[in-house]
Amino acid sequence: MKPGISPELDYLISACFSGQTAAGSAGLNSGEIARIVLGNRFLNYAFDKIDTDGFTAEVREKLESALRSNTFSSLMQAGETLKVNSLASGLGIPLHFYKGVVWSQWLFDDVKMRAPGDIDLFVSREHLIPLIDALKATGYTTHPFHEALLSSPEPTASDFLDSDYHIPLTGADESGYTKSIVEVHWRIAYPRLCFDFGPADSGRYGAHMEFLNHHIPVFSNEYQFLMMIVNHGGKEDWNRLRYVIDLKAYMDRYGLRTDWDLVDRIATEKGIRKLLGRGLGILRELGYDWKPEFPAAGQNVGIEELRDTWYRLNPLPGNASWTYFRHSVAMRDSSHKLKILKAHVRFLTSFRLHRQKLKWYREHPG
Incomplete structure (x- = not known):
């Protein structure tokens, strides 16, 4: 989709990436602007950059209501992040936070700027079960599927941990309302994708950052930056505009002092x-001001296809394994393509684990 097919998308890109807001939103469809902003989940970032004077009252109220909800959720997640950090620290469990409100603070110096989501953290395999047990003791619960695999006799439990990368735990209030989800990671993605980021590198790249008057464990800027590339580009393929906004925020804040x-x-x-x-x-194709100090940017990046995706908001795949595999083979360096293929073969031939998973699904249809 070339520029001009959706003037509303063009306007948002211009406002968010090159700061050109002088033309305003006059003559544009405010409902379309709201659809694109909400669908790409960058309302909190865009709200002060777009001209809402010409918006209909209905659309303006819709955006303001969503903004209030996002802000409240982000503040709740920030408080819960500190509770989880305190819990782990008290038990002597080392962990490192990433994504979510932590990245909002890191990238924008504001916990409310990114769309609210889960609380993501890394912990070593050694401390994985103790941390999960500690979270469960405070009221968090795991999905019955994960609970069954974790409590399976060996070697099934180890087979599961060897083939996966995270376990979500849900925290709910007395009414059953989900107040937060903590995703406990022991690696950044399925091991068959061969993205080797995680707790094993904490000795070299561990760091701390200030977060609401506390210091919490994270990774160094350079390492987190590449984790962002892996998550937003390697896993999500930049399929929502909010991912590129994160990248812009990093370059704005750290680009000139990054060890490239x-x-x-x-x-x-x-x-x-x-x-x-x-x-x-x-990022450069979207009009970002590229400094001589920045590294070389890629060419022929498929920007038209991405613009089309950001406009149409194509549904995300329910089971992304095949999508991840195709994207990994296409986008990874040649040195890792064979490694990825071999890892997928190993996973596909993990018959013992697959039988256990199939058994659980048969016993729990729907």
């Missing part, structure tokens, strides 16, 4: 230089 040689070394080691170049290329 270190970024290149880590990206080469992890086989994601191609992913990195594409992400930077997308």
Whole structure:
């Protein structure tokens, strides 16, 4: 979809990436602007950058209501993040936070700027079960499927942990309303995708950041930046505009003081230089002011297809395994393509684990 097919999308990109808001939103469809902003989940970032004077009262109220809801949820998640950090610290369990409100503070210096979501953290396999048990003791629950696999006799439980990367735990109030979800990760993605980021690197790249007058454990800027490239580009393929806004925020705040040689070394080691170049290329194609100090951006990044996706808001795949595989093979460095293929073969031939999963689903239809 070339510029001009959706003037509302063009307006939002211009306002958010190059700061060109002088033309205002006169003559544009305010309902379309709201649909694109809400569907791409960047309302909190865009709200002060767009001209809502010409919006209908109904659309303006819809956006203001969503903004209030997002703000409340983000503040709740921020408070819960500190509680989880205090819990783990008191038990001597080392962890590192990422995504969610932590990235909102890291990227925008404001916990309310990103769309609210889960509380994501990394913990080593050694401390995984103790942390899950501690969270459950405070009222969090795991899905029965994960509970069954974790409580399975060996080697099934280890087979599951070897093939997966995270377990979500749900915290609900007395009425059953979900107040927060904590996603406990022991790696960044399915191991068959060969994105080797996680707790094993904490010794080299661990750091702390200030978060609501507390210091919480995270990773260094360069390492978190590449985790963002992996999550937004490697897993999600930049399929929502909010992911590119995160990238813009990083370059705004840290681009001129990032050790780009270190970024290149880590990206080469992890086989994601191609992913990195594409992400930077997308940002530059959207009109971002590229400084001489920045690394080279990729060419032919498929920006028209992405613009079409951001406009049409194509449904995200329910089971992303095949999508992840195709994207990984297409977008990873040549040094890692064979590694990814071998990892998928190992997963597909993990018959013992697949039998256990199939048994559970047969016993729990629907």
